[in-house]
């Protein structure tokens with residue numbers, strides 16, 4: 438089966454997309470996801486188009502299809518909050534343009550959080566914002582992420598996501614990114630993934646599922662916590678995650694790891710787990726010594 442797998446990677450201004458591709462290749466990935474700057478702020482610098490050209494060549498040489506590459510919008514952007522609505526809309530308009538300049542057609546977005554407003558108002562603000570942002574000539578889709586339901590997060594159920602999606606004018610530009618940790622924490626039993634896909638199909642439509650965030654969870658089902666765990670080391674477990682990854686219905690959907698870095702000597706250094714997690718996934722065999730193997734490889 439055709440497995441499209443990668444992880445979150447860094448993006449630095451000087452190396453631009455080329456540095457991100459090189460990092461993805463170091464994990465033996467065939468796709469990747471990145472933030473166009475720091476995830477927690479909205480400072481963004483202009484794109485080095487020469488590096489983007491080099492990156493595209495390197496992707497071609499290594500069978501990475503840019504159509505499977507994902508950008509993640511910074512998580513402080515909140516379309517639900519009326520107080521910085523205008524800023525969020527203008528930032529996301531620019532972010533869509535940046536994706537277009539990079540040649541990337543999928544932008545993952547946390548729908549928003551109902552701060553100082555009712556859930557209904559929050560949803561209406563998100564719809565209004567999306568319709569303003571998507572009114573453009575760029576071939577870039579916004580993928581709303583399924584959220585854990587921490588605090589006032591919007592997007593905690595397929596029904597809630599669909600109440601937004603169905604009001605979006607440009608239906609060809611809206612999709613969903615399903616995060617396995619988040620849906621577990623939101624109350625979905627991932628041990629029967631076929632049932633989840635059936636539900637998703639009935640409520641939203643499977644054609645809208647365009648990315649999977651592949652994470653184990655540190656917490657139990659319905660905990661509304663959102664703390665990711667390394668593959669096979671959390672409450673979801675290796676076998677359940679393998680069943681999700683190799684489910685035929687999601688074969689052509691990019692799968693992105695956002696699992697935590699491995700701490701070495703009390704955070705003196707941290708190491709990415711992705712090379713070893715991808716290896717486990719390709720081999721369909723859990724590695725109980727994952728953490729020590731990672732430390733021995735990078736230290």
Ligand code: FE
Pocket residue numbers: 509545547582
């Ligand atoms: Fe996310």
Ligand code: FE
Pocket residue numbers: 582616650695
């Ligand atoms: Fe995620």
Ligand code: ZN
Pocket residue numbers: 616618619663664665
């Ligand atoms: Zn998360």
